[in-house]
Amino acid sequence: MSRMIRLILIAAMSLLPIGQAAGEEQAPATPLSAELQRAVIDLTSDDPSVQEAAVARLVERGDRKLLAQLEELRLTADRNLRLALKTVMDLLRNKLNLENPDPNIRRSAAIDFGPLGKPLAVPWLEAAFARETNRWVRYSLEESINLIKLSNPDPEVRLAAAVRLGDLHSQNALPALKELAQADGDLQVQRVAQAASHASEQIETWATWTGAIDTVFRGLSLSSVLLLMALGLAIIFGLMGVINMAHGELMMLGAYTTFLMQEAFKTYLPVNVFDYYFLLAMPASFVVSGLFGFVLEATVIRFLYGRPLETLLATWGVSLILIQSARVYFGDLTSVAAPTWLSGGVQVMVGVQLPYNRLFIIALATVCVMGIYLLLFRSVMGLKVRAVMQNRDMAGCLGIPTRKVDAYTFAFGSGLAGLAGCALTLIGNVEPGLGQNYIVDSFMVVVTGGVGKLGGSILAALGIGGLNKLLEPSFGAVYGKVLILILVIVFLQWRPSGLFTIKGRHAES
Amino acid sequence: MPNHEQHGLRTDKVMDAAKSRLEEALNVTKQASNVRGLWFWTIGVVLLVVLPLLNALPFPESWWHVSDFMLNRFGKFLAYAILALGIDLIWGYAGILSLGHGVFFGLGAYALGMYLMLSIGTESVYGNTLPDFMVWNQVKQLPFFWMPFYSFGFAAVAAILLPILFATIFGFLAFRSRIRGVYFAVITQALALSAWLVFNRNETNLGGTNGLTDFKKVLGFRLSDPGTQRALYILTVLCLGGAYLLCRWIVNSRSGKVLVAIRDGEQRVLFSGYSPANFKLFVFVVSAALAGLAGALYVPQVGIITPAQIGVLPSLEMVIWVAVGGRGTLIGAVLGAIGVNWARSILTNSFPDLWPFFLGGLFLAVVLLFPEGCVGIYRRISSAWGAFSDKLRKKPLVPAPGSQKAP
Numbered sequence: 001m002s003r004m005i006r007l008i009l010i011a012a013m014s015l016l017p018i019g020q021a022a023g024e025e026q027a028p029a030t031p032l033s034a035e036l037q038r039a040v041i042d043l044t045s046d047d048p049s050v051q052e053a054a055v056a057r058l059v060e061r062g063d064r065k066l067l068a069q070l071e072e073l074r075l076t077a078d079r080n081l082r083l084a085l086k087t088v089m090d091l092l093r094n095k096l097n098l099e100n101p102d103p104n105i106r107r108s109a110a111i112d113f114g115p116l117g118k119p120l121a122v123p124w125l126e127a128a129f130a131r132e133t134n135r136w137v138r139y140s141l142e143e144s145i146n147l148i149k150l151s152n153p154d155p156e157v158r159l160a161a162a163v164r165l166g167d168l169h170s171q172n173a174l175p176a177l178k179e180l181a182q183a184d185g186d187l188q189v190q191r192v193a194q195a196a197s198h199a200s201e202q203i204e205t206w207a208t209w210t211g212a213i214d215t216v217f218r219g220l221s222l223s224s225v226l227l228l229m230a231l232g233l234a235i236i237f238g239l240m241g242v243i244n245m246a247h248g249e250l251m252m253l254g255a256y257t258t259f260l261m262q263e264a265f266k267t268y269l270p271v272n273v274f275d276y277y278f279l280l281a282m283p284a285s286f287v288v289s290g291l292f293g294f295v296l297e298a299t300v301i302r303f304l305y306g307r308p309l310e311t312l313l314a315t316w317g318v319s320l321i322l323i324q325s326a327r328v329y330f331g332d333l334t335s336v337a338a339p340t341w342l343s344g345g346v347q348v349m350v351g352v353q354l355p356y357n358r359l360f361i362i363a364l365a366t367v368c369v370m371g372i373y374l375l376l377f378r379s380v381m382g383l384k385v386r387a388v389m390q391n392r393d394m395a396g397c398l399g400i401p402t403r404k405v406d407a408y409t410f411a412f413g414s415g416l417a418g419l420a421g422c423a424l425t426l427i428g429n430v431e432p433g434l435g436q437n438y439i440v441d442s443f444m445v446v447v448t449g450g451v452g453k454l455g456g457s458i459l460a461a462l463g464i465g466g467l468n469k470l471l472e473p474s475f476g477a478v479y480g481k482v483l484i485l486i487l488v489i490v491f492l493q494w495r496p497s498g499l500f501t502i503k504g505r506h507a508e509s
Numbered sequence: 510m511p512n513h514e515q516h517g518l519r520t521d522k523v524m525d526a527a528k529s530r531l532e533e534a535l536n537v538t539k540q541a542s543n544v545r546g547l548w549f550w551t552i553g554v555v556l557l558v559v560l561p562l563l564n565a566l567p568f569p570e571s572w573w574h575v576s577d578f579m580l581n582r583f584g585k586f587l588a589y590a591i592l593a594l595g596i597d598l599i600w601g602y603a604g605i606l607s608l609g610h611g612v613f614f615g616l617g618a619y620a621l622g623m624y625l626m627l628s629i630g631t632e633s634v635y636g637n638t639l640p641d642f643m644v645w646n647q648v649k650q651l652p653f654f655w656m657p658f659y660s661f662g663f664a665a666v667a668a669i670l671l672p673i674l675f676a677t678i679f680g681f682l683a684f685r686s687r688i689r690g691v692y693f694a695v696i697t698q699a700l701a702l703s704a705w706l707v708f709n710r711n712e713t714n715l716g717g718t719n720g721l722t723d724f725k726k727v728l729g730f731r732l733s734d735p736g737t738q739r740a741l742y743i744l745t746v747l748c749l750g751g752a753y754l755l756c757r758w759i760v761n762s763r764s765g766k767v768l769v770a771i772r773d774g775e776q777r778v779l780f781s782g783y784s785p786a787n788f789k790l791f792v793f794v795v796s797a798a799l800a801g802l803a804g805a806l807y808v809p810q811v812g813i814i815t816p817a818q819i820g821v822l823p824s825l826e827m828v829i830w831v832a833v834g835g836r837g838t839l840i841g842a843v844l845g846a847i848g849v850n851w852a853r854s855i856l857t858n859s860f861p862d863l864w865p866f867f868l869g870g871l872f873l874a875v876v877l878l879f880p881e882g883c884v885g886i887y888r889r890i891s892s893a894w895g896a897f898s899d900k901l902r903k904k905p906l907v908p909a910p911g912s913q914k915a916p
Contacts, residue, residue, distance in 0.1 A: 243691045303877060308691045309606045310876045313832065316825055317872025324865035440702045440821070443695040478706040485699045489682055492696075496686040 036066070040073070043084035051084070056120050059091045067092055090116060095124055103134045104344075110140035114147040114172055122148055136347055143170045150176050155188040159195050166199025169206040169350045177203070210351035215469050221358035221427070223465025224365035228420035229438055230445035230461050231372060231454070232413030238451030239389050239409050242301060242311045246319040247442070248435020250414045252326060253292055254285035254421025255430045259336050261285075275339040278422075282364075285422035286415040293414020297407050319435070326432035336425035357426040364423055368416065373454060385409055389451075441468070444488050450498020459499055464488075548840070549753070556587070557746045561739050577735045581810055582854065584742040586847045588806040591745075591752045593830045593846035594839060595799030598756050600828065601836030602765065603792050604772030605689070608824050609697030612704040613672035613797040615819030617804025619708070620671055622721035622814045623655060624664030625732075629725045641723065642716045652714045661728055668805035669798050676797030677790070684786040684793070689775070698821055705820035720815030727809050738810065745806045749843070752799055756839050759795065768792055826868065832875045835882030844883055 042054035058066070067089060074085045090112065097109035110128070113121050122145055129141040142164070149161035150173070162180065165173040181197035183189055233247050244250075258281040265277040296318060304311040338357055345355040376382035387395040388405050396402045424434065441464060449460030464484060471480030492498075560583065563575040592614055599605045626640045635644045639651060657663045679700065683693060711717040730737040759765050770778045771785045778785050808814050817823070826849075834845020849871070856864045879886055 237691075241691070243695060300873065300877065309604075309694065310880065312606070312691060312694055313825075313828065314873050314876040317869040317876070320865050320869035320872065324862070324869070328862060436821075440699050444699060447692055447695055478710055481706055482703040485696075485703050488699070489679075489696065492688055492692075493682060493686045496688060 040070075040081075040085075043088065044080050052120070055084075055088050055091070055118075058088050059095060059120070064096060067096070087116070087118075091118060091121060095121070098124065098128045103137050106132070106134070107137045107140050110137060110144050111172070112144075114144040119148055119152070139168065139350070143168055143172060146170075147173050147176060150180060155192050158192045162192060162195040162199045166195075166202040169203050171203060171207060171351055174200055174203050207351060210349070213352050215473065216466070217354060217358065219466035219469035220462075221361050222469055223462045224361045225420055225424055225427075226438065226442055226445055226465045227365050227458060227461035228368055228423065229417055230442040230449070230457050231369070232416035232420075233442055234446045234449060234451055234457045235372075235376075235385075236410055236413040237446055239385060240301070240305070240406055241308050242304075243308065243315075243443070243446075244301075244410075244413075245312055245316040245439070246296065246322060247315075247414075247417050248437075248439035249319040249322040250289045250293060250417035250435070251421035251424065251438065252322070252430075252432065252435045254289045254418030255336075255425050255434055256326065256330065256334075256421075257281065257285040257288045257418065258422045258425045259330075259334055259430050262336055275341055278339045278342070282419060282422050285418040287418075289418025289421070290411045290415030293417075294407060294411035296414070297410040301410065302403070302406075323432045323436075330430075330432070332431060334430045336430055338426050342426060361423045361426060364419070368419065369454065369458065372416075376454070381405075381408070441465075444484065446498075448488055448491060448498055450495075450500045453500035456498055456500035545840075553746075553750055557743060557750075561743055564735075564739060577738060580742055581738050584738070584745050584810045585807060586850045587742075587745045587749050588803045588810065589827075589830065589850055590803075590843040590846040591749050591806065592800050592803035592827060593834070593842040594749075594752050594756050595796035595803070596827055597831045597834075597836055597839060597842035598759065598799075599789075599792050599796045600831060601838070601842070602760055602772065603768040603789060604775075605789060605793065606691075606694045606828065607697045607793070607796070608694050608821070608828065609700040609704075610796070610800050610827050611701050611819040611821075611824035613676060613800035614804040614807070614823075614827075615704060615708065615814070615816075616671045616675060617668040617801030618808045618814040618818070619715060619721065619804075620658070620668040620801070621664050621805040622724075622808045623658040624661055625724040625727060625809060626716075626721050627655065627659050628661075628727065629723065632725050633723065640716070640721070642719060643714065646711050646714075646717075648714060655714070665805065669801045672797040672801030672804075673794055676794045680790045680793040680797075684789045687786070698824070701819070701821045701824045705816050708816040708819065716815075718816065720813060720818075721808075722813040722815075724809065724812055732809060732812065741806070741810050745810070748802060748806060752802070753839060753843070755795075756799075759792070760839070764788060764791070829868070829872055829875065831882075832880075833871060833882055835884030837881075838884045841882050841884035848883070 036058060039054040039057045042050050043058075045051050045054070058070075070085055070089050070092075074082055074089070077085060094109040094112045094116075097105050100106050100109070106128075110125065113125060125141050125145045125148075129138060129145065132138045132141060146161040146164045146168070147170070149157050150165070152158055152161070158180070162177060165177060177196045177200040181193050181200060183193045183196075229247065229251060232250075233244060236242060236244055236247075258278070261281040261284055262277050265274050265280075296315075300314050300318065301311055304314060342357045342360055345353045346359070347353045374382075376385060384395070384400045384405050387398070387400055388402050392402055420438075421434070424438075428434075442461075445457060445460045445464055448464065449456035449458075467484055467487070468477075468480060471483055475483060560575055560580060563573060564577065564580045566574070592610065596607065596610055599607060629640070631638055633639075633641045633644075635641055637644050639648065643651075658667075683696060688696060707713055708715055708720075709718055715721070724732055726732060727737065727741075730740075732738070760768075767778065767783055767788050770783075771788060775785050804814075830845040830849045831842045832845070833849050834843065835841025852867070853864065856867055875882065881888070
């Protein structure tokens with residue numbers, strides 16, 4: 001045994017001009033077999049074929065144990081050997097990962113093979129392809145196989161690979177295909193080049209479409225946040241004629257509640273329940289913002305009834321105070337870690353992956369809209385709210401406690417803002433100015449959507465959120481926003497009180 | 510019919526009482542306008558003559574000397590006061606809350622700022638005839654829309670015409686479709702946000718986040734020279750006086766009455782055969798022009814204009830100056846602009862963290878506790894004092910309307 005160790009040391013030292021002392025201290029726990037040692041030495045050989053053979057041998061024989069040993073060896077190796085070892089280890093690790101039970105790991109291993117471009121990996125990939133059942137892992141395996149084949153010396157093989165990659169719409173192959181399309185030479189090479197350029201065109205067209213789908217999806221998730229915010233705002237505006245400038249800060253309050261909930265879970269509860277903090281944070285942020293809204297209504301807005309412009313200014317004052325308080329207390333930037341069950345995404349087609357967090361936000365908004373619909377149109381409370389919305393005095397005469405309805409509705413709308421803030425932590429940082437980014441957009445939603453009908457707010461939120469994301473790529477975020485403002489103003493020329501309004505016989509409407 | 514006769518008698522009595530009340534009211538108004546004229550001239554003389562004189566006299570140690578810094582700061586406040594007059598005109602009198610006046614202020618300020626920028630010439634850091642920020646941004650040639658701003662006359666006219674043009678288009682669209690109240694406030698706020706975003710971009714060639722600054726000369730006079738600053742200050746005072754007289758003329762004219770009527774009942778004005786949209790558009794444009802003028806006076810005195818001074822928050826602050834001073838009174842707007850900005854410059858110097866709290870508190874306090882602003886407080890106190898002194902003199906009070914019950 002000791003003899004073996006000495007042997008290794010000699011081998012290692014002959015390889016490693018640097019750090020002899022380090023080499024002595026960090027002898028591998030289990031020695032390499034003599035054959036593999038020779039292979040390691042061959043890795044730095046000047047002859048490429050010897051090198052290739054060494055790599056192949058190492059990877060063929062390798063297992064997890066060898067990976068650990070090589071890793072240890074790499075720490076002390078010189079630059080040449082480190083580079084050579086890295087290739088070996090990448091190949092080995094990915095080869096091992098191809099048999100991993102987790103399809104995500106199998107897939108990323110398959111993808112990694114492509115850029116490595118080692119032809120010797122093709123048989124392994126093909127073997128893996130034959131036994132693989134998961135659709136996306138199969139896709140990545142095939143992509144990598146063909147990507148490797150693109151650098152095959154045989155033009156026929158290259159041609160077939162290029163055609164296949166085009167059919168696969170492989171985004172990863174695009175640079176290689178473009179390079180191949182530039183190639184010049186005899187007739188066969190030219191045919192390959194033609195096929196490659198055709199394939200890259202195919203891929204690019206596909207990318208345009210997937211990009212469009214991606215944009216729509218992003219627009220949809222932004223719209224969902226906007227919708228959550230604007231619904232609260234629109235209900236309050238419809239009921240009380242009040243624009244609540246602090247609505248964005250109620251959203252910020254919800255976001256900070258989520259952050260505090262996360263911190264509390266981190267500090268007081270075991271690690272394995274941490275992932276469930278978000279489930280608790282949602283109701284918590286609803287309640288916190290709702291309560292704050294209730295207090296705000298009782299202390300400020302109540303006294304300004306019938307003076308909407310003054311209310312606007314007063315609530316702006318509240319929002320200034322809230323922002324500055326958050327800045328003083330929390331500092332400028334805090335981030336919330338999304339729970340692991342919301343990280344990652346679902347792949348629906350080549351090049352389109354829908355992240356779970358955005359899907360979750362869309363689902364949340366949908367559930368909320370349904371809840372609001374039921375509450376407004378299918379409950380006694382909702383009946384009262386709608387009655388006050390249509391004619392406050394008459395509703396009061398019929399015995400509906402209008403002030404109480406105001407207070408509860410305001411609290412409910414504020415709670416919705418809190419929920420929006422909680423959802424927003426999934427896709428952005430938590431900062432004191434968080435609400436400001438969304439408030440103007442959600443006002444636009446309210447103004448465009450009109451008051452009194454849910455449909456108006458939903459349509460307007462979808463429209464403005466969607467347009468925001470749609471205009472962003474071509475006009476930039478800034479001019480997109482300016483364009484939206486212009487569109488809103490033009491739209492109001494045509495429909496001054498928004499998309500949908502309650503029909504009445506007022507001169508005002 | 511005895512009843513009838515009695516009725517007629519009482520009607521006569523009521524008529525007499527009303528007549529005497531009217532006369533008294535007219536008297537009060539005349540007195541008030543006399544008092545106002547007195548105030549106007551006193552304040553005018555103090556601002557126009559006394560302060561610059563105290564600044565110019567060569568006794569820098571004496572306690573009544575007004576330092577250059579002080580005079581300059583006051584000039585800034587007075588420029589703001591012009592802006593506040595414009596806001597008061599539309600909000601206090603016509604009831605239109607605009608949260609986008611920073612944009613008009615900014616247009617005026619940037620227009621004159623561009624002239625000042627070009628008049629730096631080769632004195633800039635890079636010694637290039639192009640403004641410094643263009644050299645940073647690798648702009649090789651002056652953009653075409655900068656060209657006319659070599660001329661002071663053009664810049665000065667543009668500083669007022671640009672806001673007018675912009676306000677006309679925007680106001681026409683907004684008032685035509687009868688956007689009003691909170692709708693109008695929200696739309697103008699979006700306008701302020703958009704303008705802020707656009708001015709912040711580098712590719713619009715307006716200096717980006719850093720804005721326009723490092724000015725050296727105006728019309729050949731050096732801006733660092735106290736004499737130039739004094740002249741600018743006096744010009745600002747004169748403009749403020751002119752703006753005040755213009756606003757007072759508008760408010761006291763027949764159109765001014767229509768404006769107040771629009772504020773108090775737009776539908777009735779519409780049904781009486783007036784077109785509120787035209788009146789509102791007119792007053793909105795005047796207000797924008799005043800804002801542009803304020804911006805043009807602000808820039809050479811403060812020496813910098815950045816997007817941060819024209820965005821959403823500054824636009825709201827402008828409204829609060831008017832609210833603090835007392836909206837619906839012209840003097841209130843002026844006092845509010847000076848007072849709040851003074852408080853701001855003190856507070857942001859000594860307690861920078863506290864300023865947002867103070868501002869937020871001010872918003873709340875003004876709206877909840879004293880909606881009429883400082884002028885309202887003064888009026889309440891003086892009327893209470895008047896009633897008190899009348900009581901002392903045992904003079905019968907002027908009967909309040911409604912205290913006599915007509916059948």
